[in-house]
Amino acid sequence: MKDYKNILIIKMSSLGDVIHALPTLYAVRKNWPNAHITWAIHEQFASLLPGTPWVDDVIIIDKKQLKKPAYLWQLRKELHSRHFDMTLDLQCIAKSAIVSLLSGAPEKYGYWELREGSNLVNKALVGEHKYDHVIERYLDTVRALGGDVDSIEFPMPAYVDAEKSVKEKLACHGVDEDYIVVVPGARWIIKEWPLLNFGELCIRLCESGKKVVIAGASDDAEKGAFIENYVKNKNLVNLVGSTTMPELIELIRHCEIFISADTGPLHIANAFKRPLIALFGTTSPKRTGPYGGSHVHLIISPTSKATPEQPLVDDPDCMAQIPVDAVWSVYEQVLGKEL
Structure with a gap:
């Protein structure tokens, strides 16, 4: 070497x-x-x-x-x-x-x-x-190049000031330790789960007594506002577009469970090995999904045709084939493991 x-x-x-x-x-x-x-x-x-x-x-x-x-x-x-x-x-x-x-x-x-x-x-x-x-x-x-690869590790940054500021933002909404992060957006529309589905899921989570924090980039602010208005529950906190990247990192680092489709923040959750539920259909998790570990829980659309050889399939109806009940069922399994 x-x-x-x-x-x-x-x-x-x-x-x-x-x-x-x-x-x-x-x-x-x-x-x-x-x-x-x-x-x-x-x-x-x-x-x-x-x-x-x-x-x-x-x-x-x-x-x-x-x-x-x-x-x-x-x-x-x-x-x-x-x-x-x-x-x-x-x-x-x-x-x-x-x-x-x-x-x-x-x-x-x-x-x-x-x-x-x-x-x-x-x-x-x-x-x-x-x-x-x-x-x-x-x-x-x-x-x-002759090197050894013994394990897969994600060296992630730590932001003390961002951790403090995001905790202050959460505290303003009565959120302390346990909360679920939901990210409704994605880089491409065809990768997104329908907003109504996210809204219905958040209603169930909030009514079960869980604090739910929706997060994402400023480009997704309208999505956050839609879900906030749809859910109308004090247990829902809308931080979409309201965090810096360091704050988003720290928000995800300390969450109880993370839920999203194929989007960038999903991989932050995976790097921290947070329990996560990932929804796939138009992209292949075998190529770019959260990689390995018992913390990963995949839900793949029954109509998905994405493969490692064809990692992106333009099917606007694919993600809608994942029912809210399926996600809720997996959530209950994950919650049971965490308790």
């Missing part, structure tokens, strides 16, 4: 994808404990990264500037000044390949699925998990 001293990891987006790459960061640090590790990422996802000893430095990549020659020249100067001896591109698309190319590193690698011409820059590192979960595909890069 070559002794790399200065490593650049490239994974710029999105929320779930960055978290999927964290076990590879863990493995890189364990196999090259003395290396200086830098991570290139978009600013809105930088707070997902842990600090030392996992990541020594972070480079913010402005995706809106990547087509501008002046920005590329400045980025090249900055990257070259750091003298990387290896880049590990875990995104493997055009924009990440540009960063890899500009790094000046003599060795440029990516996982096997090189897309959008990234094969012209990076060398694919292929392993036995080529068609398995994306976490294993990323980890194969470490294995191919």
